[in-house]
Amino acid sequence: MSSSDDESPPGECGWCHDDQDLCDRPHLDDDRRFSIKLEETFDVETLIPCHARRCVLERMDFEDHENFETKKIHLRTHHDVDFKVNLYNAESVTHFGRKNWEAFCKMYGFDEGMLVIMDLGDPEIEQGNMDIWVLVDRPSVLPLSYFDCSNNMRNMVDKTHYTDGSELTYQEKIHLVEFCTDIENYNIYNQTPQHYGQYVPLVHVLNYDNYHGDILRIPEDCVPHLMYQNGSLRVLNIYPGHPTNLNSSYRISQRSGDMLISKWKKCMDIRKEVLGSKRMRSARIEDMMISILHNGESGSILFYVILP
Structure with a gap:
């Protein structure tokens, strides 16, 4: 699990390592989207940026944002792909991980340094599901x-x-x-x-x-x-x-x-x-x-x- 790091580069969050200097301003783009920059070990653990974390937890119906909890989340793409992955929450961080997340990354050939955009859907429409849309502009590389x-x-x-x-x-x-x-x-x-x-x-x-x-x-x-x-x-x-x-x-x-x-x-x-x-x-x-x-x-x- 990642933790705050006093040696993080300037402008990089010590918790989620986001370098867009947004973590002190919680928000989503258009009240529905956020992006994740894939780090070296992204296929093992990918952190939700701090500025999007609260919104993700609320939309995915986590009961207590400060306690350990795991939910099964459906990651969907416009290529008719539907992957059920684990979303983990702890006191200070929330992240994707384990085998199905690794498989999803492998399916699309994700690489370190890529920026992946995720969409929680229209907040004005009752979703009634645990879906997060991953906006990938490339077809999957594995069936x-x-x-x-x-x-x-x-x-x-x-x-x-x-x-x-x-x-x-x-x-x-x-x-x-x-x-x-x-x-x-x-x-x-x-x-x-x-x-x-x-x-x-x-x-x-x-x-x-x-x-x-x-x-x-x-x-x-x-x-x-x-x-x-x-x-x-x-x-x-x-x-x-x-x-x-x-x-x-x-x-x-x-x-x-x-x-x-x-x-x-x-x-x-x-x-x-x-x-x-x-x-x-x-x-x-x-x-x-x-x-x-x-x-x-x-x-x-x-x-x-x-x-x-």
């Missing part, structure tokens, strides 16, 4: 489905490696989460032997070398531990229903540590369902693909899917 996953699944998505020129949109990240979930379910259903290490998804734009050079390069960061320098692996597209199961040889570059999978052209030529669509077609140059490399007791498998 809601990400936060419904297990910690293991979220860690997998967080580790995703992007090759040059590859970037996923919000909708495509929904597909990424779906793909990772389907791989986990496939392994459970088929009792796939345990993987050595952790999965690192790869997002890659298929290029001329992949098709005409007949090679797919898997960056070292995505190559599991204990892989043989040379060998064969199964190339598996699990969409739809009956998987497409091909075999390819590979070698690991002693110089870069990358895996080079040969005869990749035949994998691109197979007609498969594009993820997120019921259309069946073969992969094309400039298509985006997601892959996960598995290495376990039963051998190596490259799971992959093509995005629309």
